[in-house]
Amino acid sequence: MLARIVGIILGTILATSGYVVAGWGQLGSWAAHLDLGPFEPHRPLAGAAAAILGGVFVVAALTPRPKPKRRKTGPVALDLEGGLEAAPVIAPAQDFAPIATPVLNVSPAPAAARPPAPVTRQAPAPAKPAAPAGDTFAHLRERMIAQTRAESWSEAARLLIAMKGAASGDRELATVYRDLGDFARSQGQMDDAAEAYDTAVSHARDALRAAPGDLNAMELLAGTLAGVGDVAEAEGRLDDALSAFEESLALRRSSGGREAGDPGAQRALSVSLERLADLREDRGHRMRALDLYRESYDVAARLAAADPARFGSDLALTRQRLAELEAKVST
Template identity: 65%
Template structure:
């Protein structure tokens, strides 16, 4: 009875809604302006479909249903006692050799074999990324100018940094990245943090060549940002300290081309700043020293350092012309 009542109500709602939506007539204005959303272009079809569905529900609800006749449950079939007790015999096969049966233990539980559960093989664990791996990936992404992925890698590098050396390197990398993006305030803050951590590393390892170079590179970043912001005194102080650190190696950088190139770059950065302040003779001396270093590098590896030597030679000639004029 409840199903019939629900069918009648639902059928009336669908039939009247479809009647109004299809435009067959008006039953007040309750559904005339009904917004059908994406089905609005198919309003007549939706209206007819709703009307027909409602009519079918009304007919189905009002049609009397015949009463079902109760079916008797069939009586169980009793087998004859002789047939019920007799086992079903299979076709007799050829006799097989009698297997050797192990002695039965007294305790049935102890005799039950223990089967180890089958453990599905787990997928191999992904390799653990090290700090150096992330730095190498950051350099590669920066060269490819994939800045979004480089920023994500840099964030992971900052979180992974553990000791003072790794923190100094990651903050220096952050400074380089922010400076390349034009965010000088963020770059200056990152370089200052790198200098603080690098000083701690150098204090713990005062005779370490790498600690001197780490502090010098962080100071060079401080000087670059200070020069870009017009803070020339701060830039001069940072460049001079970086150059002093690289000169203090006592010739140990001779076996490291990267360290010699860093010395040449420090000389030229300080020389450019000296020239901007009107100290042309001091700038000329610095460029001559840089030219000697760059010439030795280019002689050993022309493909790698030939362009640096050409640039240094051009700047040296320009300064000599200014001093002579």
């Protein structure tokens, strides 16, 4: 509000001064002999420029600004041992300030060329001891999730790097690169996030091809595509965002999210519906956005009825956004 008032006052002063300096009408006649120094030869042009700039300030101050959309937090993470996890793995960027952590290298490490080993007689190498249970991929990820919930971002970054080294197989690689993308996006490192998500999508597609119809593999790809869409939307690549959100939603619909007995799967479907609806609204497709929000509301209402403490806030956000869209469509 203060910025608007300052803009109106400043704009009015500039517009009035320009009007007077340019000598327009009766109001400007008294300033006809006012010396403008080096700008005197350009009096009409200087006055017109000041008047136009002042008018722009006033219009900008009076123009209503759209309220930022409140979204459900995401993405929905895949717990390799226990199915879908409703809580976000990495907190959204607006929930914490950037930290002084080293930039994560999220690109796949190229295979380094190794020189041929010299032919020498060596004693047999001792057998490598088995990694302790706490250093397995699943345990590292469990600790990383705990650190993000505790907002210990430096330790979470260290564990992510350890997970990258411990990951094997397409599912684990897709998971760690998606987590790296989430972390990089939360720190505002959009280029790194986009690169990590692209790598994660590649591994997630391979995992789904190896196990067609596997619900966990489908959710892994759907969640990764949602990250791709979020980065593309933030960077203004709306066509790419739309494509990613639509594929993510199609995967969650095909996995039976609406009818699934897992509340996490139903919430994931609701989040995907609203991601796509918000983008549709931004592109002017209000009726399509309204249909998507109505579908999400049905899912959110069932979840809130079954567990109000866990899903009540989700339903409140969905109801608010649905009411806003209905008001816009009816006007």
